[in-house]
Amino acid sequence: MSDPLRLGIAGLGTVGVGVVRIIRQQAALLEARTGRKITISAVSARTKGRDRGVALDSYAWEDDPVALATRDDVDVFVELMGGEDGPAKDATEAALKAGKHVVTANKAMLAIHGQALAEQAEAKGLALRYEAAVAGGIPVVKTLMEGLAGNEITRVMGVMNGSCNYILTRMENSGATYQEIFAEADGLGYLEADPQLDVGGIDAAHKLAILSAIAFGTRVDFDGIQLEGIERVSIEDIRAAADMGYKIKLLGVAQKTGRGLEQRMQPCLVPDSSPLAQLDGGTNMVVLEGDAVGKIVLRGAGAGEGPTASAVMADICDIARGLRGPVFGQPAVGLVNSTAALTKLPAPYYLRLALVDKPGALAKIATVLGEAGVSIDRMRQYGHDNSSAPVLIVTHKTTQSDIETALAAMDDTGVMAGPPVALRIEEV
Numbered sequence: 001m002s003d004p005l006r007l008g009i010a011g012l013g014t015v016g017v018g019v020v021r022i023i024r025q026q027a028a029l030l031e032a033r034t035g036r037k038i039t040i041s042a043v044s045a046r047t048k049g050r051d052r053g054v055a056l057d058s059y060a061w062e063d064d065p066v067a068l069a070t071r072d073d074v075d076v077f078v079e080l081m082g083g084e085d086g087p088a089k090d091a092t093e094a095a096l097k098a099g100k101h102v103v104t105a106n107k108a109m110l111a112i113h114g115q116a117l118a119e120q121a122e123a124k125g126l127a128l129r130y131e132a133a134v135a136g137g138i139p140v141v142k143t144l145m146e147g148l149a150g151n152e153i154t155r156v157m158g159v160m161n162g163s164c165n166y167i168l169t170r171m172e173n174s175g176a177t178y179q180e181i182f183a184e185a186d187g188l189g190y191l192e193a194d195p196q197l198d199v200g201g202i203d204a205a206h207k208l209a210i211l212s213a214i215a216f217g218t219r220v221d222f223d224g225i226q227l228e229g230i231e232r233v234s235i236e237d238i239r240a241a242a243d244m245g246y247k248i249k250l251l252g253v254a255q256k257t258g259r260g261l262e263q264r265m266q267p268c269l270v271p272d273s274s275p276l277a278q279l280d281g282g283t284n285m286v287v288l289e290g291d292a293v294g295k296i297v298l299r300g301a302g303a304g305e306g307p308t309a310s311a312v313m314a315d316i317c318d319i320a321r322g323l324r325g326p327v328f329g330q331p332a333v334g335l336v337n338s339t340a341a342l343t344k345l346p347a348p349y350y351l352r353l354a355l356v357d358k359p360g361a362l363a364k365i366a367t368v369l370g371e372a373g374v375s376i377d378r379m380r381q382y383g384h385d386n387s388s389a390p391v392l393i394v395t396h397k398t399t400q401s402d403i404e405t406a407l408a409a410m411d412d413t414g415v416m417a418g419p420p421v422a423l424r425i426e427e428v
């Protein structure tokens, strides 16, 4: 039997406590599966005395995560504090410098500093693992890096922020406004301490940036993601989209276009019949497309104590078994900068317009669309009892720039009774 694998865990919140619980409750199973005991030497959090519902007396305590990360009796530093910089980054760098493997759930840190940390880890032959950082309990990093290693990946797509999916599906089911459901989600503790990370799409974009690096062999490029959150999704759009056969999701897409890498995180319409449309509440879904395998759909809990700790444990078990491997699936020094696609692949668009109710108004809009090269697929005008006529249009595939040209020209027609809404329709 090999020596025990000794952990130092920094962060004893939702995920940290979950990891401690699994290690205590499943000690025999973990030992049987990895051939080693997995033990905790020391832990760290901000407040030492807090009752965390789990016994911590048998572990040494460190106030300073950096001191924890560099202890002689720690083989693996488990970073579960969070935050792009600060103690998480300082302690991770210190751990790698001291020759410790690192397991983290911190997507913000990896999306911004992943390349430098990967180079630091690989230069010393150390593991830096992060299964929990993307889509919580769903083993998507492992699937992409190992299970699909023989494929050229053509597209990565997914709903990767449970809080946003909760808000959008609650709006759909209740008919309540964004503001009302945002307040409800906040009250239930579903949102990050800084809710903008969720509703601004930033958290989901961190996850997409990581998957994109693995899928396309590029350096993590968070800044290259076209990013839009869910704040402007209105209940009117959710209702109108449903009427046209779609659901609205905060969808991340990374794909090769032939002229660069397209990466975007934005509210999109997906057809009612697609697996993504069936996703309710806080669940996550990732769709991976490979040239040999075709399409793989992974679905599961993207957050929460058990699911996230499950993913952290998968990484710890791999390290216990002696598995290392490059951080993003190929040596970090060989990863290239991605070339951002200047134009996105064409797609159908959903337009919701409020028109002044007078003769020729619709004809003017049809002309503007035609002149911009945008072809109408379907159109619906609703009955109305005031002077503004609600019109929905689904276009044939078109480019974003043609849609933007058409929207700009609509302003000059004199028939718009309010600002137009345009959302991309993603074919899944």
Ligand SMILES: NC(=O)C1=CN([C@@H]2O[C@H](COP(=O)(O)OP(=O)(O)OC[C@H]3O[C@@H](n4cnc5c(N)ncnc54)[C@H](OP(=O)(O)O)[C@@H]3O)[C@@H](O)[C@H]2O)C=CC1
Pocket: 010, 011, 012, 013, 014, 015, 016, 044, 045, 046, 047, 048, 050, 063, 065, 079, 080, 081, 082, 083, 087, 105, 106, 107, 108, 132, 133, 136, 302, 303, 304, 305, 308
């Ligand atoms: N919660 C989830 O479902 C998921 C979380 N993640 C990621 O996992 C990580 C942890 O998240 P989560 O458990 O929810 O976070 P929590 O806020 O629940 O816990 C954070 C922990 O870190 C400790 N901490 C914060 N700052 C310091 C510091 N300076 N020194 C020592 N300890 C510190 C806190 O101490 P104290 O308790 O004393 O305040 C707390 O125990 C994050 O990177 C998050 O993005 C990823 C996927 C899902």
Ligand SMILES: N[C@@H](CCO)C(=O)O
Pocket: 136, 160, 161, 162, 163, 164, 190, 191, 192, 198, 203, 302, 303, 304
């Ligand atoms: N705020 C995140 C937590 C998990 O990363 C979410 O809602 O998905």
